[in-house]
Amino acid sequence: MEQLYLICRHREVPNLHQYETYIQKEQGYQALQQVLKLSRDEVIDIVKASGLRGRGGAGFPTGLKWSFMPKNVQGPVYLVINCAEGEPGTFGNHEIIENNPHQLIEGIIIGCYAIGATAAYIYHRGEFKYGAEMMQRAVDEAYKQGWLGKKVGGREDVSLDIYLHPEASAYICGEETAQLNSIEGYLGQPRLKPPFPAQSGLWKRPTTVNNVETLAHVPAIIRNGPAWFRQWGTEKSPGTRVYCVSGHVMRPGNYELPMNVTARELIFEHAGGIWKGRGLKGFIPGGVSAPILTNDHLDLPLDYDSLAGAGSMGGSGGVIVMDDQTDMAWLAKKMVDFYSHESCGKCSPCREGTWWQKNLLDRMMTGLARSGDVEMLEMVSEQMAGTCFCPLGESSQMVVLGAMKYFRSDFERYGQGKAYDGVIPMSAIEHH
Amino acid sequence: MLLEQRREKVEEILSHYPQKRAALMPMLYEAQEVYGYLTEEAIREVAAILELDPTEVYSVSEFYSLYYHKPTGKYIIRFCTDMPCALVGAEHAYQQLLNLLGLKNGETSADGLFTVEHCVCLAACATAPVLQVNRQFFENMTEAKMRELLETLRTSGLPEDGPVMKFQPRTADTPTGF
Ligand SMILES: Cc1cc2nc3c(=O)[nH]c(=O)nc-3n(C[C@H](O)[C@H](O)[C@H](O)COP(=O)(O)O)c2cc1C
Numbered sequence: 338m339e340q341l342y343l344i345c346r347h348r349e350v351p352n353l354h355q356y357e358t359y360i361q362k363e364q365g366y367q368a369l370q371q372v373l374k375l376s377r378d379e380v381i382d383i384v385k386a387s388g389l390r391g392r393g394g395a396g397f398p399t400g401l402k403w404s405f406m407p408k409n410v411q412g413p414v415y416l417v418i419n420c421a422e423g424e425p426g427t428f429g430n431h432e433i434i435e436n437n438p439h440q441l442i443e444g445i446i447i448g449c450y451a452i453g454a455t456a457a458y459i460y461h462r463g464e465f466k467y468g469a470e471m472m473q474r475a476v477d478e479a480y481k482q483g484w485l486g487k488k489v490g491g492r493e494d495v496s497l498d499i500y501l502h503p504e505a506s507a508y509i510c511g512e513e514t515a516q517l518n519s520i521e522g523y524l525g526q527p528r529l530k531p532p533f534p535a536q537s538g539l540w541k542r543p544t545t546v547n548n549v550e551t552l553a554h555v556p557a558i559i560r561n562g563p564a565w566f567r568q569w570g571t572e573k574s575p576g577t578r579v580y581c582v583s584g585h586v587m588r589p590g591n592y593e594l595p596m597n598v599t600a601r602e603l604i605f606e607h608a609g610g611i612w613k614g615r616g617l618k619g620f621i622p623g624g625v626s627a628p629i630l631t632n633d634h635l636d637l638p639l640d641y642d643s644l645a646g647a648g649s650m651g652g653s654g655g656v657i658v659m660d661d662q663t664d665m666a667w668l669a670k671k672m673v674d675f676y677s678h679e680s681c682g683k684c685s686p687c688r689e690g691t692w693w694q695k696n697l698l699d700r701m702m703t704g705l706a707r708s709g710d711v712e713m714l715e716m717v718s719e720q721m722a723g724t725c726f727c728p729l730g731e732s733s734q735m736v737v738l739g740a741m742k743y744f745r746s747d748f749e750r751y752g753q754g755k756a757y758d759g760v761i762p763m764s765a766i767e768h769h
Numbered sequence: 770m771l772l773e774q775r776r777e778k779v780e781e782i783l784s785h786y787p788q789k790r791a792a793l794m795p796m797l798y799e800a801q802e803v804y805g806y807l808t809e810e811a812i813r814e815v816a817a818i819l820e821l822d823p824t825e826v827y828s829v830s831e832f833y834s835l836y837y838h839k840p841t842g843k844y845i846i847r848f849c850t851d852m853p854c855a856l857v858g859a860e861h862a863y864q865q866l867l868n869l870l871g872l873k874n875g876e877t878s879a880d881g882l883f884t885v886e887h888c889v890c891l892a893a894c895a896t897a898p899v900l901q902v903n904r905q906f907f908e909n910m911t912e913a914k915m916r917e918l919l920e921t922l923r924t925s926g927l928p929e930d931g932p933v934m935k936f937q938p939r940t941a942d943t944p945t946g947f
């Protein structure tokens with residue numbers, strides 16, 4: 338199947354970051370004009386009927402999420418746009434905000450109308466300096482053209498402000514409730530749910546958090562209708578998604594494809610197959626938090642349900658590919674490095690568990706493993722399972738146990754002074 | 770100092786939020802630019818503007834990686850060695866950069882020009898090895914390109930910023946770092 342640019346419109350339309358181009362070539366802001374003639378419920382119904390699901394990680398149906406927002410509330414209501422994009426292996430939002438910011442802004446305004454939001458915060462990664470500039474420019478232009486501020490699109494009763502809020506590099510702030518704490522100026526640690534953000538979010542007000550790519554899908558869905566969107570993908574995961582392919586492939590990059598594309602087609606046709614003429618050992622289908630899959634799973638379609646059925650997840654759409662010479666103990670070590678660095682410290686299973694995981698894997702990498710270390714790593718990981726406060730800690734145990742499930746011998750090789758035979762991760766050396 | 774130099778910006782930031790405390794993150798970035806790094810005085814000034822206790826401001830700023838509490842070089846180089854990048858040799862490439870600079874991870878050069886550190890995923894894994902200089906991206910790094918970049922920074926400063934994600938197919942001579 339061919340790439341299909343519903344989100345990556347800039348691949349077909351040059352200079353799409355400019356307002357004029359967006360208006361002239363892309364029917365820019367026409368969806369918003371249509372929406373302003375509909376009721377909130379009618380907009381939500383269109384998005385529900387399209388089957389659009391959140392691209393941020395959980396794949397939650399977007400229309401349904403919007404319908405949880407209370408009606409007829411007095412006072413402020415918020416939309417938070419999750420542009421934290423910290424999941425290793427994921428870089429789709431990064432491309433969208435730099436090249437196609439207006440489509441995102443139009444989607445945000447429509448989303449705000451649907452949920453009755455009076456202000457929106459784009460919570461963007463601190464590292465996205467240029468991307469933030471492009472979004473700010475698009476926001477400024479939208480104000481100038483009357484799509485933002487008081488009387489949005491000429492409607493007396495609709496007003497909306499969009500603000501950019503820079504984060505400062507903490508992966509946990511991608512989790513929606515941690516993000517709310519972070520915006521409020523507190524430590525970016527997750528909140529207990531319930532209450533869910535729709536009941537009590539930013540400053541205890543009704544709030545929805547949506548991903549960049551999710552919202553960028555909305556204008557075309559409004560313009561073309563739900564059936565149009567449903568012609569691609571699967572019944573339960575319609576439309577396209579931006580798959581980010583990295584690792585040992587010949588052509589790493591973003592590939593926007595219908596969600597019934599198989600892992601085999603994505604990796605071997607679009608991304609050009611494995612480098613150096615090697616074979617495939619494993620791949621991670623949805624960012625590092627998605628458990629690893631193997632050659633046996635190549636014919637799975639990359640939709641949310643098929644991947645969940647195989648014990649992994651669609652997650653963030655980051656597909657990371659490992660060739661047949663990859664040492665999976667090394668891989669586990671690199672991921673645990675990430676989780677232990679990014680653990681927010683709120684709960685002990687994650688804070689202490691990731692420290693122990695790291696310690697044990699560092700010993701293996703540097704040739705200091707003792708007998709029983711593999712079992713201890715397994716035990717520590719199992720003790721984290723189901724006990725962490727949020728999915729970050731759970732990911733760290735799933736990643737390790739997942740790698741051990743398929744590639745246990747890679748871990749058992751260590752001991753008797755054997756160290757990793759490639760470039761030993763710097764963090765392992767610093768640790769000892 | 771922040772208020773003297775950037776009063777307008779400070780007021781604009783405050784106007785984005787219903788509560789002052791929420792201005793903390795953007796304010797810390799402003800303070801960092803004005804003071805060079807988050808000195809004790811910078812923390813105190815931010816705390817005063819936001820009507821917070823300085824210890825609270827300090828503890829939030831410590832939570833994130835992009836706020837600095839010690840003097841840094843003019844150029845802060847952050848190099849991604851996270852797993853997806855490391856698969857294609859980022860750890861090796863980072864070592865090359867450290868050698869070019871004659872520095873160890875986390876150090877600042879004696880001339881005050883460079884601070885260098887490794888970091889987690891920068892959301893540009895397909896163009897690994899990748900680094901940022903003062904939050905501007907440089908992708909598909911090789912030893913030669915890093916040498917050239919350092920030279921440019923020394924002589925003419927940061928080039929103009931622009932869109933990234935310049936995906937490149939690998940070829941037989943793509944450096945792999947192994
Ligand atoms: C540890 C962690 C990190 C996350 N990081 C991100 C992220 O960077 N971007 C994102 O959109 N969602 C991220 N999420 C998912 C969000 O919590 C949330 O589900 C999502 O933003 C909702 O938007 P959607 O419904 O449009 O997908 C993360 C979740 C967890 C648990």
Ligand code: SF4
Nearest residue numbers: 681683684687727730
């Ligand atoms: S699991 Fe980890 S990241 Fe999540 S709350 Fe606990 S310590 Fe924080």
Ligand code: FES
Nearest residue numbers: 849854890891894
């Ligand atoms: S892992 Fe290096 S940019 Fe993502």
